[in-house]
Amino acid sequence: GAGVSQSPSNKVTEKGKDVELRCDPISGHTALYWYRQSLGQGLEFLIYFQGNSAPDKSGLPSDRFSAERTGGSVSTLTIQRTQQEDSAVYLCASSPGINYGYTFGSGTRLTVV
């Protein structure tokens, strides 16, 4: 596609439920990043993929968070047993490489009630 696509754009879930957030990067982009942006906070790095592997998972807040990427393309961020503090905008970005700009999706706004 022309840009990075994220779905759903909005998600409201009950505390304790699991959620899956999807990111479709730009075709051919090998690097894929997930970030979280909470109200009034900066962008918090979650995880980085190069191809299908994740060299850096250091930003995942807890073991309730996991992510995978298949076929060097689509990535899914899964949050298990959601908590209210998980409420945030989750942003995905992709890039063809380190010397190129990173293109961001419009994000998924997650609200845990």
Next chain:
Amino acid sequence: SQELEQSPQSLIVQEGKNLTINCTSSKTLYGLYWYKQKYGEGLIFLMMLQKGGEEKSHEKITAKLDEKKQQSSLHITASQPSHAGIYLCGAVGSNYKLTFGKGTLLTVNP
């Protein structure tokens, strides 16, 4: 880990005025990115700087990376309400991780 500090945290200017936003890194910058974000939207890529002393312009926005590659500035000339938003600087470290400053909230009053 690399830390980016942006200043000011927020800025209110009258339409037509010039303004500058700064981004200072705790380590040498291998690549410095400027993004703009409007409330509830994703990040819009503005510019990328890599070489010390590099300067790039797009419309009324100019960004510079200093010679030592530890500080960048973003300058807007003759600001307009359309320039309002959050400006974020991001940097790629040696581990290829893109990290961001906390952003500068710009308000332009008509």
